[in-house]
Amino acid sequence: MTETPKDIEELIGIMARLPGLGPRSARRAVLTLIKKRGALMRPLAETMGRVADTARECVNCGNIGTGDLCGICTDVARATGELCVVEDVADLWAMERGGAFKGRYHVLGGTLSALDDVGPEDLRIPRLISRMADEGITEVILALNATVDGQTTAHYIADELAMTGVSLTSLAQGVPIGGELDYLDDGTISAALHARKSM
Secondary structure, eight states, rough: OOOOHOOOOOOHHHTTTTTTHHHHHHHHHHHHHHHTTIIIIIHHHHHHHHHHOEEEEEETTEEEEEESSHHEEEEEESSSEEEOOOOOOHHHHHHHHHTTTOOOOOOOSOBBBBBTTBBBGGTTHHHHHHHHHHHTOOOOEEEOOOHHHHHHHHHHHHHGGGGTTTTTEEETTTTOOOOOOGGSSSHHHHHHHTTOOHH
């Protein structure tokens, strides 16, 4: 049996660490890249190099952009007073795909979890609270995943913001219990946003 070259094995090992790819899927992906190195592998490597050099977290909201502030935070038209709180950047991108929300976002970077020892100080909750006055926020939409940890986090944030006078709402119909925003279609997200309810 022929041994796989070390560099290729290393690439397979790195790919296998990506979400949704196990060793077998990573091996197939690497073989495809090698077979189509001109059309796929070289452009992928060049693009990954550029992204590695330029991508960074927005210091204001936690989105991914190429500067200290992302395009959403610098867009004056999006200073509507509405702030949509999401768990992860993937959730923000899912909301943007729907095109229904025209305000700004706040990415927590996870959810509260006693089992994983994740407390409020491990998330961007203090930054969220400071944004209320800084940006004249009038409504906070809690668009957290409908999981136990997501709902625990939503209730914690609601308690923290209770005295600010800010209107608190959450996504409504169409988001199933245990569902994650990144896996929902654009129409479902749009319907849930428009039918949001008070917390």
